[in-house]
Amino acid sequence: MGGTKVSGLIDRDLWSVALIRCLSAVLLVLAFSSATAWAETREQRFQRIDQNGDGVISYEEHAAADEAEFAKIDANGDGMLPVQEYADWLTKENPAAKPVSLSIARCFYKVVDANGDAKVSREEWRSYNDRIFKWLAGDDGRMTLDESKRTPPPEIIPRPVCH
Ligand SMILES: [Ca+2]
Numbered sequence: 001m002g003g004t005k006v007s008g009l010i011d012r013d014l015w016s017v018a019l020i021r022c023l024s025a026v027l028l029v030l031a032f033s034s035a036t037a038w039a040e041t042r043e044q045r046f047q048r049i050d051q052n053g054d055g056v057i058s059y060e061e062h063a064a065a066d067e068a069e070f071a072k073i074d075a076n077g078d079g080m081l082p083v084q085e086y087a088d089w090l091t092k093e094n095p096a097a098k099p100v101s102l103s104i105a106r107c108f109y110k111v112v113d114a115n116g117d118a119k120v121s122r123e124e125w126r127s128y129n130d131r132i133f134k135w136l137a138g139d140d141g142r143m144t145l146d147e148s149k150r151t152p153p154p155e156i157i158p159r160p161v162c163h
């Protein structure tokens with residue numbers, strides 16, 4: 001199997017690149033064999049975030065979507081995402097991922113949890129996603145659908161080694 005088929009299911013998220021790179025094929029098949037909750041296509045996601053429908057995602061639209069996603073994952077609303085809370089969210093989004101949710105979460109945290117305390121703060125979350133958005137959007141600070149399909153290089157999304 002290649003990454004293409006799998007990424008089609010999960011590339012709804014900017015951070016999926018990191019997951020694709022850091023998980024073994026077996027884990028990916030296990031995690032994403034049930035696509036129901038992850039079925040939103042990149043186009044659908046883009047349109048959802050592009051709130052004024054002008055065909056580009058501004059920094060403000062990106063930031064609003066990013067905050068909303070953090071709030072959704074932060075089940076107890078305390079502004080922090082311990083690795084288990086993130087894993088629980090993954091499982092909720094895709095029950096088939098349950099056996100590997102914690103592994104996926106730990107892997108993702110290698111790149112998003114900047115201070116390595118096994119919790120992702122709102123600042124860490126925003127900083128990580130802002131870095132990706134700014135790279136994708138380029139100099140004009142507005143992201144088109146085509147730009148959103150590009151793959152950021154390792155200096156933007158590090159490729160952790162995960163098991
Ligand atoms: Ca827009």
Ligand SMILES: [Ca+2]
Nearest residue numbers: 074078080081
């Ligand atoms: Ca929390």
Ligand SMILES: [Ca+2]
Nearest residue numbers: 115117119120
């Ligand atoms: Ca942290």
